[in-house]
Amino acid sequence: MDKLQGESFIWFPGWGGNSYGLLPIVEKLSFGLHYLVDPKSTDLESLTIETWVSEIFKKLPSNRKWNVMGISMGGLLAQEFTKQFPSHVKSLHLLCTNTGGKNNPYALNPETLKRWFSQSDDISDPLDRILRVCFTQDSIDSEVYQNYLSYLRKDPSPVVPKISRAQHRAVLEYSSRSFLSSIDAPTFIYIGEKDEVVPLDASLELLSSIKGSHLFKIDGGHFFFLEKSEVFENHLIKSFEL
Structure with missing residues (x-):
């Protein structure tokens, strides 16, 4: 455990997420130095996964190697970061994610999308409706x-709808399939076995496409890293031993 204290982690949030939402995840970990990424809020009309990642990199220390952590949509950013800046990647960790929304049969569960955006749902609070899935x-x-x-409801700077919409467009236009086979960073894929947002097949596609990658299945949903935080931490620690 001591050798992990100095490890640097960069965390890419999921759709509509930010550093505020990432903080409780990171605070449950007992090691590491963590950099939490916030969403881009300007030039949203031209937002792409590729340009977003390149702008993030410009803000980072130039001489550091990262353990790259991507949650859901953040997994696309993590994959793109690894493509653009391979010499700055120590390991790649993909949580409940896929290869993007472009021509992807393993994108989001369509039933989940209906539940998220249904106006006739019994759950009137949109945050509660999205989170409970x-x-x-x-x-x-x-x-x-x-x-x-309760914590998310206190977010002083929640992600506004126009940012979420721009992110959604960027995801639909993105695919990492063309370069996955060229990733040579140690790669670890984590999936909640009861995930109702991203299908298990999406993780299996990543596993088969990235050579030498490892898969960790956790008894939980899309946010297994909160539901089973100790189990997730143990798997993360184990990844440094493989």
């Missing part, structure tokens, strides 16, 4: 879920 049914009434929901 990311947890297993057994966790909805848990302290973990309720505390995280």
Whole structure:
């Protein structure tokens, strides 16, 4: 564990997420130096995954190698970061993600999209409606879920709809398939076995496309890293031993 204290991690958030939402995930880890990425808020009309990543890199220390962490949409940013700046990547960690929305049969679960954006849903609070799909049914009434929901409601700078829409467009236009086979950084793929947002087949595609990659399955939903934070941390520690 001591050798991990000096490891540098960069975290890319999921769709509509920011550093505020990432903080409770990182705070559960007992090691590492963590840089949390916020969404781009300017020039949204021309936002792409590629340009977003290149702008993020300009803000980082130039001499550091990163353990790159990507959650859901952030996994696309993490893959693109590894493509553009391979000499700055120590390892790649892809959580509940896929290869992008372009011509992808393993993109988001269409039933989940209906639940997220349904106006007739019993859940009137849009934040609650979106978040509860990311947890297993057994966790909805848990302290973990309720505390995280309450925490997000206090976000002083929540991601506004125009940013979320721009991110969604960028995801639909992106695909990492053409370069996955060229990734040579140690790669670790994490999936919640009960994920209702991103299909398991999406992780299996990443596993088969990135040579030497490893897959960790965790008994949880899309946000398994909160539901089973200790299990996730143990897998993350194990990744440094493989």
